Amino acid sequence: MLFQPHKSRQTYSKQYIHTDEEEFFVRGPRTSGLIENTNIALAICYELSISEHAQRAAQNGAGIYIASAVKTPKQLAGTMQRLAEIAVKHSMTLFMANCVGQCDCQPCGGRSSIWNNKGQLIGQLNDTEEGVLMLDTETQELVSEYAPDQSASPASGA
Secondary structure, eight states, X not given: OBOOTTSOOBOOOOSSOOGGGTTTOOOOOXXXXXXXXXXXXXXXXXXXXXXXXXXXXHHTTOSEEEEEEOOOHHHHHHHHHHHHHHHHHHTOEEEEEEOOSEETTEEOOOOOEEEOTTSOEEEEOXXXXXXXXXXXXXXXXXXXXXXXXXXXXOOTTO
């Protein structure tokens, strides 16, 4: 669910279900994936591996692609390469929020990250701590990075 001040709630449902999820979930309605009145598109985990998903988001005007994920440390290298490629191919700023800790009896890899629209990694958290990355989407500069083991650290020049 998406909550925005003075706007109706919106929902985004996963449109591509991985085979190991089919027992538990159903595919959501096919939508543009854009948050209403923005250039922001959403993706949920497995959708990152479906080229058509990012392609449709870009065709619908997305300049920012925000993805939530549950990736293990072993899965992260391939996922991060894929996300950098999506950013370059579609000229989109890309955010990935990945879990830390345990999920389904496996460690999650963390490393929530931001890539600019040229595919350059411009911000990343570590693999064990929860945290927040903030980006000025107009200047493409990291505004701040926060994790409990560090104080807020504004990016240089921000």
